Amino acid sequence: xxAKSTATGANAVGTDDAYNPYLAHRYxxxxxxxxxxxxxxxxxxxxxxxxxxxxxNIMDGEINPFTKKPLSPNYKKILEGRKKLPVFAQIQDxxxxxxxxxxxxxxxxxxxxxxxxxxxxxxxxxxxxxxGKMIACTQPRRVAAxxxxxxxxxxxxxxxxxxxxxxxxxxxxxxxxxxxxxxxxDGMLLREAMNDPTLSRYSTVILDEAHExxxxxxxxxxxxxxIARNRADLxxxxxxxxxxxxxxxxYFGSPEKPAPLLKVPGRTFAVExxxxxxxxxxxxxxxxxxALMIHHAEEPGDILLFLTGEEExxxxxxxxxxxxxxxxxxxxxxxGPLNCVPLYASLPPREQQKIFQQAPGPKTPDGPxxxxxxxxxxxxxxxxxxxxxxxVVDPGFVKSKIYNPRIRVExxxxxxxxxxxxxxxAGRAGRTRPGKCFRLYTEKDFxxxxxxxxxxxxxxxxxxxxxxxxxxxxVKDLVHxxxxxxxxxxxxxxxxELLNYLAALDDEGNLTEMGRIMAxxxxxxxxSKMLIISPEFKxxxxxLTLSAMLSVPNVWLxxxxxxxxxxxAKAALAVPGGDHLSLVNVYNNYIENKYDSQWAWNNFLAVxxxxxxxxxRNQVQRLMERFDLDLVSTSDERKFWQNIQKALVCGYxxxxxxxxxxxxxxxxxxxxxxxxxxxxxxxDATPEWVLFNEFVLTTRPFIRTVTExxxxxxxxxxGEYFDIKTxxxxxxxxxxxxxxxxxxxxxxxxxxxxxxxxxxxGSETPSEARRKKDRKGK
DNA sequence: GAGCACTGC
Numbered sequence: 001x002x003a004k005s006t007a008t009g010a011n012a013v014g015t016d017d018a019y020n021p022y023l024a025h026r027y028x029x030x031x032x033x034x035x036x037x038x039x040x041x042x043x044x045x046x047x048x049x050x051x052x053x054x055x056x057n058i059m060d061g062e063i064n065p066f067t068k069k070p071l072s073p074n075y076k077k078i079l080e081g082r083k084k085l086p087v088f089a090q091i092q093d094x095x096x097x098x099x100x101x102x103x104x105x106x107x108x109x110x111x112x113x114x115x116x117x118x119x120x121x122x123x124x125x126x127x128x129x130x131x132g133k134m135i136a137c138t139q140p141r142r143v144a145a146x147x148x149x150x151x152x153x154x155x156x157x158x159x160x161x162x163x164x165x166x167x168x169x170x171x172x173x174x175x176x177x178x179x180x181x182x183x184x185x186d187g188m189l190l191r192e193a194m195n196d197p198t199l200s201r202y203s204t205v206i207l208d209e210a211h212e213x214x215x216x217x218x219x220x221x222x223x224x225x226x227i228a229r230n231r232a233d234l235x236x237x238x239x240x241x242x243x244x245x246x247x248x249x250x251y252f253g254s255p256e257k258p259a260p261l262l263k264v265p266g267r268t269f270a271v272e273x274x275x276x277x278x279x280x281x282x283x284x285x286x287x288x289x290x291a292l293m294i295h296h297a298e299e300p301g302d303i304l305l306f307l308t309g310e311e312e313x314x315x316x317x318x319x320x321x322x323x324x325x326x327x328x329x330x331x332x333x334x335x336g337p338l339n340c341v342p343l344y345a346s347l348p349p350r351e352q353q354k355i356f357q358q359a360p361g362p363k364t365p366d367g368p369x370x371x372x373x374x375x376x377x378x379x380x381x382x383x384x385x386x387x388x389x390x391x392v393v394d395p396g397f398v399k400s401k402i403y404n405p406r407i408r409v410e411x412x413x414x415x416x417x418x419x420x421x422x423x424x425x426a427g428r429a430g431r432t433r434p435g436k437c438f439r440l441y442t443e444k445d446f447x448x449x450x451x452x453x454x455x456x457x458x459x460x461x462x463x464x465x466x467x468x469x470x471x472x473x474x475v476k477d478l479v480h481x482x483x484x485x486x487x488x489x490x491x492x493x494x495x496x497e498l499l500n501y502l503a504a505l506d507d508e509g510n511l512t513e514m515g516r517i518m519a520x521x522x523x524x525x526x527x528s529k530m531l532i533i534s535p536e537f538k539x540x541x542x543x544l545t546l547s548a549m550l551s552v553p554n555v556w557l558x559x560x561x562x563x564x565x566x567x568x569a570k571a572a573l574a575v576p577g578g579d580h581l582s583l584v585n586v587y588n589n590y591i592e593n594k595y596d597s598q599w600a601w602n603n604f605l606a607v608x609x610x611x612x613x614x615x616x617r618n619q620v621q622r623l624m625e626r627f628d629l630d631l632v633s634t635s636d637e638r639k640f641w642q643n644i645q646k647a648l649v650c651g652y653x654x655x656x657x658x659x660x661x662x663x664x665x666x667x668x669x670x671x672x673x674x675x676x677x678x679x680x681x682x683x684d685a686t687p688e689w690v691l692f693n694e695f696v697l698t699t700r701p702f703i704r705t706v707t708e709x710x711x712x713x714x715x716x717x718x719g720e721y722f723d724i725k726t727x728x729x730x731x732x733x734x735x736x737x738x739x740x741x742x743x744x745x746x747x748x749x750x751x752x753x754x755x756x757x758x759x760x761x762g763s764e765t766p767s768e769a770r771r772k773k774d775r776k777g778k
Numbered sequence: 779g780a781g782c783a784c785t786g787c
Binding site for chain 1: 779780781782783784785786787
């Protein structure tokens with residue numbers, strides 16, 4: 001038994017009688033262990049026909065098949081751990097399915113190891129590097145893409161960013177020609193698809209966490225299904241954590257012949273679940289009581305309590321702390337100290353870190369031990385894992401986004417969670433040892449009232465952006481696109497209508513040149529439009545700043561004990577014309593003060609948000625340069641703010657409100673919603689016409705981030721949208737009529753014959769007006 | 779006179 005060497009050596013993947021790594025492993029002292037042909041452990045493997053034995057033997061070898069360097073002791077240590085993962089026991093099952101099918105569905109519960117192992121299994125079988133391709137594995141969140149890539153690079157004994165890398169917005173840790181396993185956010189792969197519609201760089205695409213049904217994952221699923229028809233060489237793996245596998249199988253196969261499924265058990269501890277006997281009228285109250293009950297009566301172990309938002313959480317924390325102290329005083333022999341910590345996304349990172357602190361020890365040497373209680377939003381359900389949690393309190397609610405296409409408003413509402421979500425929450429109690437989950441609803445409600453799955457995002461969102469992306473991806477028929485769950489036709493119509501008004505689509509529904517450029521910007525269509533048009537108003541530098549500032553979380557801080565000081569600081573930076581202008585002003589001042597954190601802090605500004613804005617601004621500026629859009633500012637100081645307001649109108653003319661009556665009420669144009677200026681609004685007067693960035697529905701309808709506009713600009717730059725004929729009778733219409741009369745010197749009459757159909761371009765910019773004049777001149 | 783559930787490009 002001896003190894004053969006082939007004349008071609010390194011490039012002999014696929015030949016039959018080549019060096020057999022299986023034998024090399026079995027007989028380490030034989031000649032087979034020292035192949036002559038380029039020392040390639042992968043030699044002789046046939047892509048996508050690799051067996052588990054072959055793969056495992058290479059993993060067990062001495063030479064890293066991808067770097068050709070000796071494998072490190074650390075690699076071997078990690079490998080022993082990997083082999084104990086549940087998914088490893090099914091490696092041959094996986095290869096059987098992978099070799100024979102184009103699309104497979106995989107479900108693996110928490111702790112199965114699927115996210116780290118399956119992509120590696122693919123590497124050993126697909127051998128993407130031998131054909132200049134890559135394996136992509138998508139994640140819904142950036143941190144996951146980064147941390148998993150780092151872990152897998154270590155497991156494969158390679159440097160992160162070389163053979164194994166990741167790509168997220170603002171950071172590409174890959175090396176062209178070297179990287180063959182790439183973790184990335186789902187949004188990033190969708191972006192790539194826009195310029196490479198067949199995803200030709202990839203030989204295998206893995207969609208991980210598909211059960212989360214993010215907008216990007218949903219679009220990618222439809223896209224991949226289509227690409228698979230035209231690319232027989234592309235393999236697709238859809239990985240999910242839930243029991244809803246059949247839905248994925250049917251979608252990727254057919255109802256009669258579902259796509260094959262691989263099921264891998266998880267590795268978590270049992271969680272005992274308790275329900276209430278009767279529904280709880282006040283879930284916050286009940287949650288607080290339950291947490292205190294656990295602290296009083298249950299064995300040591302930390303508590304995780306789910307609530308819906310910042311205010312609720314801070315309030316609950318205060319009450320739990322106060323009552324726990326009473327409890328401790330009353331029962332000093334049995335009740336230890338309780339450390340109650342809040343957790344939500346907008347909490348500064350330093351505060352967030354507190355959830356990882358150890359529970360407090362006993363106050364006296366032989367007193368009862370302390371306990372930690374984390375009160376969190378949904379962030380602890382998927383994004384953040386806290387070790388040591390033994391008790392979960394689940395009131396059964398979540399704040400979630402819903403979209404009403406009729407009035408074009410996205411709002412946040414507190415709603416019951418799904419069964420899948422409830423299970424995920426309960427699972428958080430069993431990560432380190434057996435735990436308990438207290439559900440603050442009845443078992444009957446759980447069985448009968450809760451939806452199986454969380455409503456996918458695509459059914460809850462404004463789709464203007466998504467529709468533009470789909471158009472750019474070449475999808476012609478948006479209504480009949482193969483969605484796993486189709487959005488309401490009205491939502492799609494609303495999106496098409498907006499894109500048509502923005503001149504991203506022509507009247508036939510085709511993507512225009514403007515639309516093609518807009519799709520490249522990681523911004524809402526309205527924002528892309530105002531930005532692309534802004535050089536014509538000599539304010540592209542400012543609009544760049546504004547789009548960045550509108551893309552990041554609120555920059556204005558208002559600490560509870562310093563509200564007055566914060567308001568004074570804000571007023572000092574405010575521009576009278578409106579909040580959009582103030583945002584530009586804040587950023588410009590931030591630059592003038594040399595990006596100084598101390599300056600920001602002194603002015604009650606969120607440093608982190610400002611830094612994020614810098615990041616976004618740089619990215620968008622590069623895009624502006626790519627499309628040869630001039631970066632300019634006006635030198636005429638009197639026009640500086642006005643130009644910005646005009647450019648704003650070109651993008652956001654559909655988000656305008658008119659003042660009605662005396663009570664500072666506004667009526668949104670066309671949708672006729674009664675709205676009020678949000679209390680955070682910095683306008684020092686109530687102008688007749690305002691443009692707003694956001695419509696928020698909380699205690700009542702508010703418009704937030706508001707700037708004054710002139711009716712003449714509406715008529716000039718958004719003539720079609722503000723065509724009086726399209727308005728119902730009312731104060732808004734009469735105001736428009738007065739404006740037209742004043743402008744033309746002729747009283748406006750409803751019956752006046754039309755001067756001909758205007759372009760379907762709602763926003764008529766100077767250049768467009770000029771082009772029209774030119775045409776008429778000829 | 780009130781609020782950023784959570785992601786992502």
